[in-house]
Amino acid sequence: xxxxxxxPSNKVTEKGKDVExxxxxxxxxTALYWxxxxxxxGLEFLIYFQGNSAPDKSGLPSDRFSAERTGGSVSTLTIQxxxxxxxxxxxxxxxxKGRSGSATDTQYFGPxxxxxxx
Amino acid sequence: GESVGLHxxxxxxxxxxxxxxxxxxxxxxxxxxIWYKQESGKGPQFIIDxxxxxxxxxxxxxxxxxxxxxxxxxxxxxxxxxxxxxxxxCAEKGTGxxxxxxGAGTRLFVKA
Numbered sequence: 001x002x003x004x005x006x007x008p009s010n011k012v013t014e015k016g017k018d019v020e021x022x023x024x025x026x027x028x029x030t031a032l033y034w035x036x037x038x039x040x041x042g043l044e045f046l047i048y049f050q051g052n053s054a055p056d057k058s059g060l061p062s063d064r065f066s067a068e069r070t071g072g073s074v075s076t077l078t079i080q081x082x083x084x085x086x087x088x089x090x091x092x093x094x095x096x097k098g099r100s101g102s103a104t105d106t107q108y109f110g111p112x113x114x115x116x117x118x
Numbered sequence: 119g120e121s122v123g124l125h126x127x128x129x130x131x132x133x134x135x136x137x138x139x140x141x142x143x144x145x146x147x148x149x150x151x152i153w154y155k156q157e158s159g160k161g162p163q164f165i166i167d168x169x170x171x172x173x174x175x176x177x178x179x180x181x182x183x184x185x186x187x188x189x190x191x192x193x194x195x196x197x198x199x200x201x202x203x204x205x206x207x208c209a210e211k212g213t214g215x216x217x218x219x220x221g222a223g224t225r226l227f228v229k230a
Contacts (some may be wrong), residue, residue, distance in 0.1 A: 003138065004161070014120040031216065032217075035220075040126055041126075041222070041223075042207065042220050042222040042223050043162070043207070043219060045217060045219075048216055048217070049137050056216070056217075058202075065210050091162070094160070098191075106152065106164050106167065107161070107164070107218060108164070109154075109161030109162045110161050111159070111160055112160075112161050112167075
């Protein structure tokens, strides 16, 4: 079906506010990833979900960041008390085989959510 | 795979010429490598991949070369077109792990 979708495409918020970013992965994909991309830079891994396993949160930069994945499908990335340094594009990706031992799970990316914290 | 800030390496080529984008990867245990293309305002898009048991793989107008001895990966684009203008990322992944490590990216400009 359709590719990975993310919403909103753009979000402008004030410093100190909470934001929620949504990702709809490709149907049937078991793995879901969140990345952060600052202007002109590469991709910074944030968090990884695989099936019903506990997520790997090793990339989350602070406890203000959290993510959930409901029903093995839609994921929400929440940033509490946003700071100006949180401004970036937040990218979501999904893959069919994200389990350990599978080396060739190609990730399909959404268009990203551009977050601007004023 | 950390970023290099605002000053991405840049490659400028003439339309119709071949492009070669290079990448040095960090982990000798990585056994799967991918090239992604990211156009302005879009997410990265898969181009081509290669396993560590190969040293060359060809796609449509693209070829990936892998040199494990020096941990070097390259992407060759034949007859480069204006639509090839984008940022290109190499990525590496190891067996038994899920995490894909992305390089900093190279910006390709194609001059008409």
